Each structure stands twice: as structure tokens, then as C-alpha cells.
Amino acid sequence: MTEEPATTTDPAMTDDPTTTDSTAGDEVAETLVVTGTPGTGKTTATEQLTGDTDAEIIHLNDVIREFDLYGERDAERDSLVTDLEAVKEHLGEWRGIVESHLAHHLEADRVVVLRCEPNELERRLRDRGDTAAKARENAESEALDVVLSEAVDQHNPEAVYEIDTTDREPSAVAAEIAAVRHGDREPGVGEIDFTGYLVE
Numbered sequence: 001m002t003e004e005p006a007t008t009t010d011p012a013m014t015d016d017p018t019t020t021d022s023t024a025g026d027e028v029a030e031t032l033v034v035t036g037t038p039g040t041g042k043t044t045a046t047e048q049l050t051g052d053t054d055a056e057i058i059h060l061n062d063v064i065r066e067f068d069l070y071g072e073r074d075a076e077r078d079s080l081v082t083d084l085e086a087v088k089e090h091l092g093e094w095r096g097i098v099e100s101h102l103a104h105h106l107e108a109d110r111v112v113v114l115r116c117e118p119n120e121l122e123r124r125l126r127d128r129g130d131t132a133a134k135a136r137e138n139a140e141s142e143a144l145d146v147v148l149s150e151a152v153d154q155h156n157p158e159a160v161y162e163i164d165t166t167d168r169e170p171s172a173v174a175a176e177i178a179a180v181r182h183g184d185r186e187p188g189v190g191e192i193d194f195t196g197y198l199v200e
Contacts, residue, residue, distance in 0.1 A: 004076065005080040005102065030095050031112040032052040032105035032181050032199045035151060036114035037142040038084070038136075039124040041165040041173060048174035055181070060100030063090065097181070108158050109187040111151050112180050113189075114173065117166040118143045118197035124169040152189055160189050 032055070033056055034042050046057050066068060069087050070080040084105050091098075091106070116124070125135035135150035141147070151160050161180045165173050179185040 003135065005070055005082045005100075022169050027183055029181050029183070030107075031066075031106075031108040032097045032110050033106055033108040034097060034099040034112045034114065034177060035104040035147055036165075037116070037121065037147050039121045039128070039137050040116040040142070041113050041132075041170060042101070042112035042114055044105075044170045045165070046097060046099045046168045046175040049178060052174075053097070053178065053181070056094075058091070058094065058096060058098045060087070060098050060103055063087075064100075064102075068195060070112060071075070073200055092191035098175075104147065104154060108159075110161065110180055110187075111155050112161050112163060112177055113148050113151050114167060115148070115164045115166070115192050115194070116142060116164055116165075118199075120166050121157050139197065143194045145194075148189060157189055161185060161187050162189055162192055164192055 014117065034046055035100070038040055049057060064080065064082055064087065067090055069090055070082045070193075071082055071083045073079070082102060084102070087102075088106065093107075096125060098106060098108070104113070121134045121142050122139040125138055130138075148160075148162065163173060163176050163180075176185065
């Protein structure tokens, strides 16, 4: 089972929203974050970009574990409570692509939020070793648009891009991420509705 570092309650990240001005256009985004509920395919999709982009790809969860950028362990959720200020300090003036379910807490030119139908998401998480309770919790979060809402709250909505990964090949998702980075895709939020999962 791959442990996902958890977020932390950090006033600097929650009370001072990040604002960005970049939208679709001709300019390549210097900083792009790829976020989404665990299991939506962030790592797999961004790995597909390796060799096809000159941008550095930072797998933030690996960085958090390697450099101990967390304050404590959440025993109930079996996850690390990430110190987001330590993460920002460690990254410094980064450039490239950062992927993680916490990536939207970073300042960035554009924000990609990967989405996945909750039943499929729950299956993916169980297949990779998560408990039934943890998989269900993440599926419910996806149905409630938790990560998307946080991304919109912390960034200009015109810089946020939803991509549905359900039943799609990682290469196709990667192509859409590349299109966002190069300004070839219009921003958009609120077009995906998974709330039906909550009444099943």
C-alpha cells in the first residue's frame, strides 16, 4: 500500500488564497500543478510526460517522504500530516510540473485537477492496497469535489482545468495535461458531476 501524505491545517495556506492570472493562450506555463483525489491517476499520467517535455516533473509525495516534510502521523488515516510551509521552503522558486493531491496548495500558473468516477476510483484504491474505509472516504471526497473546491478557492478559476480520467488511457490524460501547459486548452470547472455516487 502506498501511503499518501495528508495535508495540514496551515493558516498561511488557507487564509491567503493564491491568485494566478494565466489562462489558455500562447504562453507555456512555467509552473503547472497536477492535483486530484488519490487514485485519479496523477503519477501515472505525469510519468507519461517524461521524455516528451523539457519541464522538470516533481512527484511531491516522494519529496515529502524523502526529506521528512511532515509534522506527525495520522494514525487513524495511516497517513503523514504534511508541513506545507516546509514544502514551500524546500521547493523554493520551482519551475516545471508538480504532481500530488496536495499540489494545488502551491502557487502556480495553471492548475490541473484530475477527476475519476467514484466507483472506479474506489476500485483503483482497493486494487493498490487501500482499506475499504480509506477507499470509500476518498471516493466520497471525489463525489463532493473536495480537491476541486480547494483548487478554485486558492487560485483564479480561470487558471483551473478539470480532466476526467475515468476509462481513459494515461497517455490521453498526459496529452491533455500537455495541452494545458502549452495554453492549447480552455480552462473549465464544474462540468463534471459525481454526486450521484452519494445516493447509491
